[in-house]
Amino acid sequence: MIVDKYAEDRLAAAFGIGMSAVEGLGVGAAWGRVVPGGRTEPHRHDETELFVIVSGAGEFLADGERHPAPAGSVALFEPFEPHVLANTGEEDLVFFTQYWRDASRALRQAVRPPGRSGFGDRPVFVLSTPPTPNGDLHLGHLSGPYLGADAFTRFQRMNGARAYHLTGSDDFQSYVADLADRQGETPAEVAAHYSAEIAATLALMDIPLDQYTVTNVDPAYADGLRAYFSRIAASGAARPKETAALFDPDDGRYLYEVDVAGGCPGCGAVTSGNICEECGEPNVVVDLADPKATASAAAPVPGAVVRFVLPLHEHRDFVLTHHREGRVPARLRELAARLFRRDSLDIPITHPSGWGVAPAEDDVEGQVIWAWPEMAYGFLHGIQRLGERLGEDWSAADPQPDWKIVHFFGYDNSFYHSILYPVLYRAAYPDWEPDIDYHVNEFYLLDGGKFSTSRRHAIWGKEILSTDTVDAVRYFLSRTRAEGARTDFTRKTFTEAVDRDLIGAWQGWLNDLGRRIEAGHDGVAPDAGNWTPEHRAFYARLGRRLDALTGALGPDGFSLRQAAAELDGIVADARRFSTSETLLADGGLADDARTGVALELAAACLLAHVAAPVMPRFAGRLAEALGLPEPRTWPRGVELVPPGNKITLAGSVFFRPVAPDGAEA
Known part of the structure; x- marks a missing residue:
C-alpha cells in the first residue's frame, strides 16, 4: 500500500506553479497548487494526463474554451492537447494529477483522423x-x-x-x-x-x-x-x-x-x-x-x-x-x-x-x-x-x-x-x-x-497566369515552395515540369485510362470484380496517400511541398499499377481486369478530391470527367467511382504546354 498526502512544504517550482512528485504509483503523479490569480504555464506533452481538483476553484483553458474546475471535478487531457489551469478563487487551488505514456493513443492524436479540421466550430x-x-x-x-x-x-x-x-x-x-x-x-x-x-x-x-x-x-x-x-x-x-x-x-x-x-x-x-x-x-x-x-x-x-x-x-x-x-x-x-x-x-x-x-x-x-x-x-x-x-x-x-x-x-x-x-x-x-x-x-x-x-x-x-495555366502555376509553386530553406524558380524547370509531369505523367495516365474504358467498357465505369492480393495492396497504398495528404494539408504539419509530392505519388502509383493490370484483360481475366480499372478510377477520384486545395480548377474538371460533382468535402476513405458513370477522360485536356517565357504556348 502507498499513501501520500499533500504537503505545502514539499512544493517546488514547475510549470509556473508549485508541484511535488508522488513516487511508486506506476505512473507519473504529483500534487499541485495554484495560488489565487495564478495559472499554470501553457503546455502540451505526449502523455495522457488526469487532473482531480481537491480544493479551491478554477477553470481549465483548452483550445480557446474555458471549462469550470470546482473542487471535486476531474479532467482528462489527451496527448498533445494544450491546457492551462487557472485559479479563479480567493484561496489556493490544490489538485492531484496522474500522467502516463500510451504510444498508440499518442499516435492517434498526433495523426488527426481524415475528415476532421481540428478546430471544431470555432x-x-x-x-x-x-x-x-x-x-x-x-x-x-x-x-x-x-x-x-x-x-x-x-x-x-x-x-x-x-x-x-x-x-x-x-x-x-x-x-x-x-x-x-x-x-x-x-x-x-x-x-x-x-x-x-x-x-x-x-x-x-x-x-x-x-x-x-x-x-x-x-x-x-x-x-x-x-x-x-x-x-x-x-x-x-x-x-x-x-x-x-x-x-x-x-x-x-x-x-x-x-x-x-x-x-x-x-x-x-x-x-x-x-x-x-x-x-x-x-x-x-x-x-x-x-x-x-x-x-x-x-x-x-x-x-x-x-x-x-x-x-x-x-x-x-x-x-x-x-x-x-x-x-x-x-x-x-x-x-x-x-x-x-x-x-x-x-x-x-x-x-x-x-x-x-x-x-x-x-x-x-x-x-x-x-x-x-x-x-x-x-x-x-x-x-x-x-x-x-x-x-x-x-x-x-x-x-x-x-x-x-x-x-x-x-x-x-x-x-x-x-x-x-x-x-x-x-x-x-x-x-x-x-x-x-x-x-x-x-x-x-x-x-x-x-x-x-x-x-x-x-x-x-x-x-x-491565365485560365489554362493557373493550375500548373499553383502546382509548381507548391512543389518548389520555400519551406525551411530558400528555393529557386526558373522558367526552364517550370516548363519542363508542365511537359514531363503534368502533361506527360498526369494527363497521359488519365487519357490512357479513358481510352481503355472506352474500348473495354463502352465508356462507363465498370464495377469491381475479383480482387487479387495486388488489388488489395494498391487500394491500401491509396489509403496511405490519403493519410499523408491529410497530414500535409492539416494545421500541424502543413506543407504544400509535401502535398505536391503526394499528389505526384498517387499518379506514379497508378501508372505503375496500370502497367501490370493491362495484361489481365489481354489474358482473358475479365473479372480481375475490371477490378483493376475500377481501382484506377478510384485513384483518379481520390486525385480529384485531394488536389482541390492545391489545384481547384483541375480538381473540378477531373471530377466532371469521372461523372462526379465538384469536390467539396475531404474524403474519409478511398471510394470507387459508381458503376455506370459516364467517363470522358480520353478526350479531356487538363494541362497545356507553356512557352519558354512561362506563358501559355
Missing part, C-alpha cells in the same frame, strides 16, 4: 500578410503567404471548418510614399492603383478572399486604429520617449525604412532601416553600421526625437510563453531567443511622417502610427468587417477567446507577426489570450536572386 481566421501597394504581386509573393493561406483555407472548409481568408492593402507603408515621390504622384494615388492590381492578380491565381481591407479608403479604419493605439498608450506598455534618430544631411528629413540603409547590427548584411531581411532581426536605424541616406548616399546627421517607444525586452517571458501555446516553427522560436539575448530593445512605434494615421495622443504631433504595429489592428478590423457582412458579432475592440488565428507570412516579417503583435495585443486587450498558429516561408528566388518589387527582378503574376 471561427478560423487565416491571415496572409497584407501586401504593400507599391507594385503588383510576383511569383515570390504568390508562392508564399497567399497560396499557402488559400490552400489551408480550402482544406479546412472541405473538413467542415468555418475558415476565412483575410488580407488587404497595406496602404500606409513608407514604401508607398517613397514611390509616390519618385513618380510625382500622391501616396493615395499609388496605393489605389496597386491595390487594385494586387486584388486582380489574386483573383487570377484563384485566391478568393473573404475580406480584403483597403486601409486608406475604409471609412472606419482610421478611428478604429486610433482607439486601438490609445489602448496601448493607456496601458503604459508604450510611452513617449526621446531617443536617438538619424536625419538626412541635405533636407533634414527624418530617416527610417526605405530612407536609410547600412549594416545590420545582428548579422552584418546590408539592410534598410527597421528590419533585416536576412536574419529577421529589427534595428532602430541608429544602430546600423555605416548608415547612408538613400536619397543622397551621404552619412546621416544624428539627432533625437520623441516617439512612442515599446521596450520590447520587458516582455521576454510573455513572448516565450506565447510561443509555447500555438504552432510556432523552430525558426521563429530561434529568432525570439536570439533577439531576447539583447539587454534591451526599445522599438519606436510612431514615426514623423505625413503619410499614415496620426495617433489621438498629442505627445507626438506630426507623427503617424508605424505601419507594422498598425497591421496588428488591421487584422482585427478585417475580422470585424467580415463579421458585419456575415451577421456575426465580431468586434476589433473585443476579440474573443474562441477565435482561432492562423498567420501566413514570409520570414522577413517574422519579428512583427510572432513577437511584436502578441505584445501589442496583450497591451491593448489584457484579458484576451489570442490563440495563434504561425506558418512561415523563406525567400523564393528567381534564377538564384531574390524576387524584388523595387528592383523589378520578378515574374509578375499577370505575366504567367
Whole structure:
C-alpha cells in the first residue's frame, strides 16, 4: 500500500506553479497548487494526463474554451492537447494529477483522423500578410503567404471548418510614399492603383478572399486604429520617449525604412532601416553600421526625437510563453531567443511622417502610427468587417477567446507577426489570450536572386497566369515552395515540369485510362470484380496517400511541398499499377481486369478530391470527367467511382504546354 498526502512544504517550482512528485504509483503523479490569480504555464506533452481538483476553484483553458474546475471535478487531457489551469478563487487551488505514456493513443492524436479540421466550430481566421501597394504581386509573393493561406483555407472548409481568408492593402507603408515621390504622384494615388492590381492578380491565381481591407479608403479604419493605439498608450506598455534618430544631411528629413540603409547590427548584411531581411532581426536605424541616406548616399546627421517607444525586452517571458501555446516553427522560436539575448530593445512605434494615421495622443504631433504595429489592428478590423457582412458579432475592440488565428507570412516579417503583435495585443486587450498558429516561408528566388518589387527582378503574376495555366502555376509553386530553406524558380524547370509531369505523367495516365474504358467498357465505369492480393495492396497504398495528404494539408504539419509530392505519388502509383493490370484483360481475366480499372478510377477520384486545395480548377474538371460533382468535402476513405458513370477522360485536356517565357504556348 502507498499513501501520500499533500504537503505545502514539499512544493517546488514547475510549470509556473508549485508541484511535488508522488513516487511508486506506476505512473507519473504529483500534487499541485495554484495560488489565487495564478495559472499554470501553457503546455502540451505526449502523455495522457488526469487532473482531480481537491480544493479551491478554477477553470481549465483548452483550445480557446474555458471549462469550470470546482473542487471535486476531474479532467482528462489527451496527448498533445494544450491546457492551462487557472485559479479563479480567493484561496489556493490544490489538485492531484496522474500522467502516463500510451504510444498508440499518442499516435492517434498526433495523426488527426481524415475528415476532421481540428478546430471544431470555432471561427478560423487565416491571415496572409497584407501586401504593400507599391507594385503588383510576383511569383515570390504568390508562392508564399497567399497560396499557402488559400490552400489551408480550402482544406479546412472541405473538413467542415468555418475558415476565412483575410488580407488587404497595406496602404500606409513608407514604401508607398517613397514611390509616390519618385513618380510625382500622391501616396493615395499609388496605393489605389496597386491595390487594385494586387486584388486582380489574386483573383487570377484563384485566391478568393473573404475580406480584403483597403486601409486608406475604409471609412472606419482610421478611428478604429486610433482607439486601438490609445489602448496601448493607456496601458503604459508604450510611452513617449526621446531617443536617438538619424536625419538626412541635405533636407533634414527624418530617416527610417526605405530612407536609410547600412549594416545590420545582428548579422552584418546590408539592410534598410527597421528590419533585416536576412536574419529577421529589427534595428532602430541608429544602430546600423555605416548608415547612408538613400536619397543622397551621404552619412546621416544624428539627432533625437520623441516617439512612442515599446521596450520590447520587458516582455521576454510573455513572448516565450506565447510561443509555447500555438504552432510556432523552430525558426521563429530561434529568432525570439536570439533577439531576447539583447539587454534591451526599445522599438519606436510612431514615426514623423505625413503619410499614415496620426495617433489621438498629442505627445507626438506630426507623427503617424508605424505601419507594422498598425497591421496588428488591421487584422482585427478585417475580422470585424467580415463579421458585419456575415451577421456575426465580431468586434476589433473585443476579440474573443474562441477565435482561432492562423498567420501566413514570409520570414522577413517574422519579428512583427510572432513577437511584436502578441505584445501589442496583450497591451491593448489584457484579458484576451489570442490563440495563434504561425506558418512561415523563406525567400523564393528567381534564377538564384531574390524576387524584388523595387528592383523589378520578378515574374509578375499577370505575366504567367491565365485560365489554362493557373493550375500548373499553383502546382509548381507548391512543389518548389520555400519551406525551411530558400528555393529557386526558373522558367526552364517550370516548363519542363508542365511537359514531363503534368502533361506527360498526369494527363497521359488519365487519357490512357479513358481510352481503355472506352474500348473495354463502352465508356462507363465498370464495377469491381475479383480482387487479387495486388488489388488489395494498391487500394491500401491509396489509403496511405490519403493519410499523408491529410497530414500535409492539416494545421500541424502543413506543407504544400509535401502535398505536391503526394499528389505526384498517387499518379506514379497508378501508372505503375496500370502497367501490370493491362495484361489481365489481354489474358482473358475479365473479372480481375475490371477490378483493376475500377481501382484506377478510384485513384483518379481520390486525385480529384485531394488536389482541390492545391489545384481547384483541375480538381473540378477531373471530377466532371469521372461523372462526379465538384469536390467539396475531404474524403474519409478511398471510394470507387459508381458503376455506370459516364467517363470522358480520353478526350479531356487538363494541362497545356507553356512557352519558354512561362506563358501559355
